[in-house]
Amino acid sequence: MWGHDAGVKWTLGQLRHLVGEAMHLRAEQRMEFVWITHFPLFTVNAEGRLESAHHPFTAPVPDDIPLLYEPNKLLSITGQHYDLVLNGVELGGGSIRIHNEDIQRHILSTILGESLEELEHMLKALSYGAPPHGGFAIGLDRYIALLAGRGDSSVPIRDVIAFPKSKEGNDLMTRCPVEATSSQLSRYGISVSVTNDVKVAGDEILREKDGKIQSSH
Known part of the structure; x- marks a missing residue:
């Protein structure tokens, strides 16, 4: 009756920020950074289907790899993806990618039910051996907006973006x-x-x- 779980959590999170600002519980003109690291590898969408919380190439934490082969424990797997948050605003995010062919094939085909026809070239490349690799990207416009506002997260990026559309x-x-x-x-x-x-x-x-x-x- 309350809607999709992710939507409810997002709405409550926004309400939390609003109440905090109204009651002056959030410090103004301060830079408070936090790393968000404990993300689930999989979530359930509005249709009740299992999907990747980040993207299907995200690696699980090493200790949770055995859980990939236990269908009733898939939602308890933690993924190696991370976000950097500043004053409640997501500045950037990234993940460690899967570099093992067997694990990648199992997640795509068995767990997510995706067709491998257009991904065989990638799986073949992984079969030759690949080192652990990952990535991280920062939203520079969001960061500049926070710097311009001295930590005020209400400053919109349209006020600082170099080439507004x-x-x-x-x-x-x-x-x-x-x-x-x-x-x-x-x-x-x-x-x-x-x-x-x-x-x-x-x-x-x-x-x-x-x-x-x-x-x-």
């Missing part, structure tokens, strides 16, 4: 996206077929934008 996804500073030139298409071996109706409509949109930009100046 319109609602339609257009960059008004560089007038992108634009139609690719024939030399650009040729360089990457791309062939594009556009009907006259579509091209005329696109030209009209560009002219309309040009008019708005010129009138604003």
